[in-house]
Amino acid sequence: MRISIDHDRCMGAGQCAIAAPGVFTHDEDGYSALLPGHDPADPMVREAARACPVRAITLHET
Structure with a gap:
């Protein structure tokens, strides 16, 4: 799986971390x-x- 982060959407909420x-x-x-x-x-x-x-994080199945 590949992970991408849309930095234009991210607001730094920190839920991912x-x-x-x-x-x-x-x-x-x-x-x-x-x-x-x-x-x-x-x-x-x-x-x-x-x-x-x-929804700034997208998961791409490989």
Whole structure:
């Protein structure tokens, strides 16, 4: 699975980092970012995408 974040939509709510802290973090501006070496197969990734209040996270099946 590939994860993409629409940085134009992200408002920095942080729900993704709370749901999947091994995959998501915040960049220096407070917006969602992927951690280096993240595991896209982490079972909490789907929950993080669902929890995003502005639907800025898209999951792409490979």
